[in-house]
Amino acid sequence: MTKMFGYKIHHRDGKARQGTVQTARGEIRTPAFMPVGTAATVKAMMPDSVAATGADILLGNTYHLMLRPGADRMERLGGLHKFMNWSGPILTDSGGFQVMSLTGLCKLTEDGVKFKSHIDGSEHFLSPETSMDIQRKLGSDIVMCFDECTPFPATEKESIESMQRSMRWAQRSKDAFGDRPAHALFGIQQGSIFRDQRAESAEKLIDVDFDGYAIGGLAVGEGQAAMFDVLDYAPGQLPDDKPRYLMGVGKPDDIVGAVQRGVDMFDCVLPSRSGRNGQALTRMGAVNIKNARHADDPRPLDPDCTCPACSNYSRAYLHHVFKANEIISSMLMTWHNLHYYQELMSGLRGAIKIGQLDAFVKDFHAVREQGDLERL
Numbered sequence: 001m002t003k004m005f006g007y008k009i010h011h012r013d014g015k016a017r018q019g020t021v022q023t024a025r026g027e028i029r030t031p032a033f034m035p036v037g038t039a040a041t042v043k044a045m046m047p048d049s050v051a052a053t054g055a056d057i058l059l060g061n062t063y064h065l066m067l068r069p070g071a072d073r074m075e076r077l078g079g080l081h082k083f084m085n086w087s088g089p090i091l092t093d094s095g096g097f098q099v100m101s102l103t104g105l106c107k108l109t110e111d112g113v114k115f116k117s118h119i120d121g122s123e124h125f126l127s128p129e130t131s132m133d134i135q136r137k138l139g140s141d142i143v144m145c146f147d148e149c150t151p152f153p154a155t156e157k158e159s160i161e162s163m164q165r166s167m168r169w170a171q172r173s174k175d176a177f178g179d180r181p182a183h184a185l186f187g188i189q190q191g192s193i194f195r196d197q198r199a200e201s202a203e204k205l206i207d208v209d210f211d212g213y214a215i216g217g218l219a220v221g222e223g224q225a226a227m228f229d230v231l232d233y234a235p236g237q238l239p240d241d242k243p244r245y246l247m248g249v250g251k252p253d254d255i256v257g258a259v260q261r262g263v264d265m266f267d268c269v270l271p272s273r274s275g276r277n278g279q280a281l282t283r284m285g286a287v288n289i290k291n292a293r294h295a296d297d298p299r300p301l302d303p304d305c306t307c308p309a310c311s312n313y314s315r316a317y318l319h320h321v322f323k324a325n326e327i328i329s330s331m332l333m334t335w336h337n338l339h340y341y342q343e344l345m346s347g348l349r350g351a352i353k354i355g356q357l358d359a360f361v362k363d364f365h366a367v368r369e370q371g372d373l374e375r376l
Helices: 048-050 062-068 071-076 080-084 095-101 127-137 156-179 195-208 224-231 254-261 270-276 308-312 314-323 329-353 357-373
Strands: 006-011 016-023 025-029 032-034 057-062 090-093 107-108 113-116 123-126 143-145 182-187 211-215 244-246 265-267 279-282 284-289
Touching: 006 025, 006 329, 016 080, 016 279, 016 329, 025 211, 057 062, 062 090, 062 095, 062 123, 071 127, 080 090, 090 127, 095 107, 095 270, 107 143, 113 254, 113 329, 123 284, 127 143, 127 156, 143 265, 156 195, 182 195, 254 329, 254 357, 265 270, 270 279, 270 329, 279 329, 284 357, 308 329, 329 357
Parallel strands: 032 265, 057 090, 090 143, 143 182, 182 211, 211 244, 244 265
Antiparallel strands: 006 016, 016 025, 107 113, 113 123, 279 284
16 A cells, blocks of 8 residues: 655755655645643643644544543544544654653553653553554544663663663564555654764664654753754755654744754644733744733734734733633633744745745744844
8 A cells, every 4th residue: 555654855955854745644744833731621622722723633642542531532532633633744752751751650660651640640552553553543643763862861772771762662663553445654763962873763764764763852851052053064864855843843943943944843832821821933033922012002912913813802801801810811812923933934945945944934023032122
């Protein structure tokens, strides 16, 4: 059966690529940002509203969904797409990061990870094989292999031991994934901030042969400068003809810098989490709507933004509903942030297409610097 997954590069500008990822459920325009729907919902948003922002794909999470409502239940109910009423592609994280970052108490062995649920303390086990099985039951279009996210900072010895374990788990993930033509499996490069380890990880992943490749172990506290140092070489260590996904990134300037360095796909909770906490992310920088100076401000968040929050409501209104703890505050602020992120991705794609990425990036930074001067 023919593989119903592919990646095509249409345009290049320096290291940056503009293309499409083809899945059985539709195309993903790259560079792409994936809104995070951790528990089968993008918080404060309806699926149609997420689609209206321009998102082609959502991200779900194995760890959270296996705990609640449970993979078997999801399978009986027709899978994640039907369950959450999203017809487009879905990528699911393997759960490896969450079991090590959220549970606090976990036991890692070569077999996998034993951990206690952060919800009720119940005991569970995740391995490459169980993660692949759960993601199969969810019906994910893009499945992530099970890995150990190396903490930062880590010594070279700690990092290489962690990376090599992840590479062994990558092979086990591929074996357990099996032959699923309508679905894709991505490998995850590890190696912390060590170039030789990143190279070794990439070589091992290429030998296994994945449909796409993620850059893991970044955005874990190393700072933007160190992250960009790694991204100066890490994407180039991965196959040119496969999509490259930077996991858990990030802020708008992180994304712009990573696109310049050859990354195609991104996800982050920042736009939705910030929206719920009263922070709007705009072309000019962040607007903290909770600040008292917005109480009498008739301006929109961004006069050039066409999202519902900016088209129909003032900063004064958004300040009021946030202070009053009204649900519409989370809805409007999240919609704005996701709209802004998709507009940013569209702008990056358009700039790469016409060979004007450097000019786009220069303007991006200039507008943000001016916004800082004008006190958003």
